[in-house]
Amino acid sequence: MSSSPLRQRPALLRISMVALLMLWSLAPMLWQLYTSLRTPESLLAGLAGLGGGWTLANYSAVLQADPPFGVYLLNSTVVGALSTLLTLALAIPCAYALSRRSDLLKLVIGGGLLAAAVFPYVLLFLALLQVARQLGLANNLLALCLPYAGLSLPLAVLLLQAAFADLPVELEENALLEGFSLGQRLRWILLPLIGPAVVSTGLLVFLFSWNEFPIALTWLSRSELLTLAPAMARIAGSSVFTVPHGAFAAATVLGGVPLLALLLIFQRQIVAGLTQGAIKG
Amino acid sequence: MQSAALGGSEPGCDLRPAARQAWFAVGLGLGLALALLWGGLAWAGRPTTVRLLMPAPFADATAELVESFNREHRGLRIAVTRGPFETESVSDLAISSLLLGDSPYDLLLMDVTWTAKYAAAGWLLPLDDWLGPEPLAPLVAGARAGNIIDGNLWRVPMVADMGLMYWRTDLMAAPPRTPTELVAISERLQRQGKVRWGYVWQGRQYEGLSCVFLEMLRGFGGNWESSGEGLGTPAATKAASWLRQLIVKGISPAAVANFAEPEALQSFEAGEAAFMRNWPYAWQELQGPSSRVAGKVGVTMMVAEVGEPPAATQGSWGLSVLAGSRHPAEAVQVLQALTGEASQRLLVQRWGYSPTLTALFDDPALVAERPLLPILQNALESVALRPLNPGYAQLSDILQRQLSSVITGELEPALAMERAGRGSQLLLEASGRGSEQ
């Protein structure tokens, strides 16, 4: 008999475990989605109000607010994309050079990068605020990419350096014999080979910059320049009369959806980036 | 050179390529000059913009005023930034813009408690030279305090604000006058099943809690001195333990320890409570279509012990010109327009905000239209001011922290108030040392 209890029990256990995991991971988000589609009255009626009262008004309220919610998403996208490009532009040469060294300096820099990668960067906000004031970098989305790149560099360099170190040295030596310059070697031989690592590093940097809160909170004060994270915090303190739970929920859904899409599309690369960090680090 | 080659090959064109180029250059130069001139003229003719940051409700209330101001003034226009609702969030926003140096605003609508801090930080422009002698004379006495600090005028109030007690006229004949009465009426109504809760108020660890407390501190015979002292007193302990007892006895929900104004209003509006502590703005909302208690609400002063005058925490909003403004003269002009009589009249008539000008309180037509005005005037006569200290935010934070411990049952009232008193003392001493050097 194939359906002996001995074989069924682990499967049943597993199914219930998976169900529990999904409930734990998704229920809070689904509740936000549900809330965002309900009228205020039905929300305050507790479980009794589970029936009617569906609406899209919460979304139109959020999307037509001043400034409209789309502006925050756009700002976050711009900052995320530019920070990613800047980080990669700085990290790739650095990681390459670091991977080709084997001296004390490499050890020192590597150790420093590791320490910086785990450093709770929230500690830096006050000094960075002063930098922004003195150099006139406040309220400027382009300028915000500088601290973001700086904060992302340690992890980016470590990940890319590990990828470069994995490439066989002979590859580059052959290219050198054929007269390729450093730029050509990087562009035509090395980069294509570490492409996957570049993509997953870039995605992690993008996620960080999109979600960053304390620096954005202190560098941006104009509402039309806010990125998503400080905008959410400001929305949290902006209810006029009664607490607009539905509108808040609509904001959380709109703020979450782009990232969820990104994660689902690129999940393989993001997972690879995260686990590479663990294995190589 | 493509154009030259083309020109040369074109029949009937008698201009030589070089000459064509010269003409082209002249034309381009002329065009550029014209464009510059036009641009310059447009620049010069552009109206001066005075930028103003306000909390969201005031941005909404003044929208009409701002629009008509912009219509009437050719070379001057007001641009309002709609800030957050919560006082502290607006302050956070204003401070972060000011710290970043290039504040995008000329004028700021300020809570009364910010004035000392902002003035000490050097962010405000003294208004004495701009407004002529005695600019505060037309104001009722309760609205005058908190604008002049160290001999300079920093702020002109636009609306008065004071803590009030809202009560249900359908559930009782007259509102309670003493803390004991409030408890007794609440317990009776709760026992009868008329309301779920007796009294809802602001118990979250934030500025609103300090306002609630100040009224009770006065009601029990104490005071929060302008120096910042007065928290380590027996009256403070009584006030704090009374607030704690409200929760222990079930008169206020435990959730009140996380209530700000919107949560209290939401509960009272739904008919869940017999009493609410809130500001005048709540009146309008309670008469609205989503309110279950419209027409059943009375407004009065907060309860006080027999023999103690009831107190209302002063929370007025006023305009200040920022020191970094590039158009101080225009900013002052806007300030005068928005704090003037016509503006205040509209804010009362349309939105129910309390005026600050004596003339408006004394206007019988306006009083007939807004029966709340005498109550507000009465409350303004007994306003309680929070300390006018540049370190107020921190003094209040010390108090909120200890009060929150009492309300959540973490600390005994006497111990907590002793700590609050000691903490403020330490802060005041430390700041004295800082300013001496």
Place this chain on the structure above:
Amino acid sequence: MSLLLMAPALLLLLAVFLWPMLDYAWLSLQAQTVFTGLKPVPVGLANWERLLGDGRFWQDAAQTLRFAVVSVGLELLLGLAIALLLHQSWRGRGLVRSLSLLPWALPTTVMALGWRWILNDPNGPINGVMQSLGLPSLPFLASTQLAWLAVVLADTWKTTPFVALLLLAGLQMIPTDLYEAFALEGGRPWQGLRRITLPLLRPYVLIALIFRLAQALGVFDLVAVLTGGGPASSTETLALYAYLNAMRFLDFGYSATVMLGMFVLLLASALLLVLAQQRWRGARP
């Protein structure tokens, strides 16, 4: 040549990481407050003296540490369970893995706002269920114990997927023939977990532990939006205290001192962790 390639990145790194620390070291010796008109005035070690006697700093330090230890501990336990579940082969595993990673990708402030509503008293879903069961509603953000629990819950919810993923990577590095050999020798599956999996997983546990502890000790976004540090400052963390000192109280000298103090505590706990790790190694060769 290679120095030239590294220079731009290293310069930016120094500017972003080293410069602030030097700036704080200087600032912590100044009184730069609203009482000095926001101008720095040298005060020697006054800020440091104040820090040592500041009960709130030490209370926040203890709260931050308690939060970090409990939530990271929970994340490791849950993360290990999830990793073991995802390590087995079954249909739909890839989809479940992606879906369970979703909480990690959401911005903290977004879901912090969501939790405020989920934990709402009395209108949130949890209290809705409590009431329909005839139980009293739980004042989540109005009680010190429950508010602390709420912060731990929200943090665990968000970062467990990250830990699970790291541990899963570790599990996949363990050769399967080890288990086969162990089974041939008559070992039971549960013993395999203790004798093979956990020892070989140790480096990954350590990485996850260090990474998460450092982040949890610096927690700011979550408490700033979810509780604002209340009630009774029971959820206030050191980072929030430093932020309040700078942005609300305008006391920059002391804010810098709080941050340096926090940095010193971080270094101390890192050192302790390293020592403990060596002990662990020494005890079980």
